[in-house]
Amino acid sequence: MQAVGTAAAFSPAVTPSPARRRAVDSGRRFSRSCRSGRVSVSAAGYSQLEVRRVSYRPPGTEQNLLNEISLNLKEKSFGLLFGRSGSGKTTLLQLLAGLSEPTHGTICIQKYNDSGNPMGPPELLTAQRVGIVFQFPERYFLADTVLEEITFGWPRQNTDFLFREKLALKLQNAINSVGLNGISLEEDPQSLSGGFKRRLALAIQLVQTPDLLLLDEPLAGLDWKARADVVNLLKDLKKDHTILAVSHDLRELYPLVDRSWRMEMGGVLKEEALSVSKQMQAELQWRDN
Numbered sequence: 001m002q003a004v005g006t007a008a009a010f011s012p013a014v015t016p017s018p019a020r021r022r023a024v025d026s027g028r029r030f031s032r033s034c035r036s037g038r039v040s041v042s043a044a045g046y047s048q049l050e051v052r053r054v055s056y057r058p059p060g061t062e063q064n065l066l067n068e069i070s071l072n073l074k075e076k077s078f079g080l081l082f083g084r085s086g087s088g089k090t091t092l093l094q095l096l097a098g099l100s101e102p103t104h105g106t107i108c109i110q111k112y113n114d115s116g117n118p119m120g121p122p123e124l125l126t127a128q129r130v131g132i133v134f135q136f137p138e139r140y141f142l143a144d145t146v147l148e149e150i151t152f153g154w155p156r157q158n159t160d161f162l163f164r165e166k167l168a169l170k171l172q173n174a175i176n177s178v179g180l181n182g183i184s185l186e187e188d189p190q191s192l193s194g195g196f197k198r199r200l201a202l203a204i205q206l207v208q209t210p211d212l213l214l215l216d217e218p219l220a221g222l223d224w225k226a227r228a229d230v231v232n233l234l235k236d237l238k239k240d241h242t243i244l245a246v247s248h249d250l251r252e253l254y255p256l257v258d259r260s261w262r263m264e265m266g267g268v269l270k271e272e273a274l275s276v277s278k279q280m281q282a283e284l285q286w287r288d289n
């Protein structure tokens with residue numbers, strides 16, 4: 001099956017083994033059921049993700065991993081977090097995805113009118129509106145076909161036709177937006193190339209129509225061709241989605257970046273615009289460490 005035009009397209013039942021279920025529970029499932037704000041679709045004006053003085057200390061520990069983090073990211077823009085290994089970048093993504101709760105501070109969506117004045121009170125960001133693609137997402141694949149992988153967890157029975165049709169449309173849109181429409185939906189996800197596995201990982205999140213897409217090291221482990229492919233895909237996705245990525249690959253992502261922040265050791269975030277020379281310096285500094 002290549003295209004998905006009808007609601008019957010996702011009828012096969014998926015019955016993963018208990019072990020595979022546990023693997024998903026510890027990884028991808030969380031990412032799908034992430035906290036009731038939207039970063040997008042405002043009739044007038046715009047909305048913005050706002051992280052306000054967020055600190056995080058894991059339960060039972062004595063040290064903050066993140067300290068008074070603040071950042072704003074406008075809808076349909078691309079934000080980049082970079083910084084040394086162990087500084088707390090992934091920890092911040094996990095808070096944004098609702099996988100852990102801030103010890104202090106708030107994560108919300110604020111709407112503004114065209115003059116830049118707030119429209120109503122901020123809304124807390126809900127996990128349901130966030131999609132997160134972990135580092136090496138292909139490790140969490142568990143289904144035997146691309147179709148099952150994307151529609152994992154969808155209702156298989158007792159749903160009315162209109163509902164099934166709506167799901168089929170979401171599926172088609174996700175597949176189109178990541179350029180997977182050229183491959184068979186019956187394909188084994190493990191047989192895909194590195195770049196297409198990343199496309200599939202993005203489709204798995206996009207089918208949930210998240211308002212905020214979080215990407216942890218989206219280019220890691222890919223060859224140069226797949227990296228260029230994913231960068232081009234992200235350029236397209238940015239037109240309709242709000243994306244916050246963590247990456248060490250500053251040079252390649254540089255053309256996409258609207259705002260960027262450096263995470264310093266100890267979990268302190270500072271906004272730092274990338275310029276070609278700074279970007280190269282940062283890359284070299286990271287490689288030296």
Ligand SMILES: Nc1ncnc2c1ncn2[C@@H]1O[C@H](COP(=O)(O)OP(=O)(O)OP(=O)(O)O)[C@@H](O)[C@H]1O
Nearest residue numbers: 058061065083084085086087088089090091092263
């Ligand atoms: N639950 C936890 N309890 C205690 N320390 C933790 C916990 N989770 C992460 N850490 C520590 O927090 C620090 C930040 O980790 P994190 O994974 O967020 O770093 P990172 O910036 O994403 O690094 P990398 O670039 O290597 O992916 C690390 O020192 C890590 O060991």
Ligand SMILES: [Mg+2]
Nearest residue numbers: 089090091216
């Ligand atoms: Mg990390």
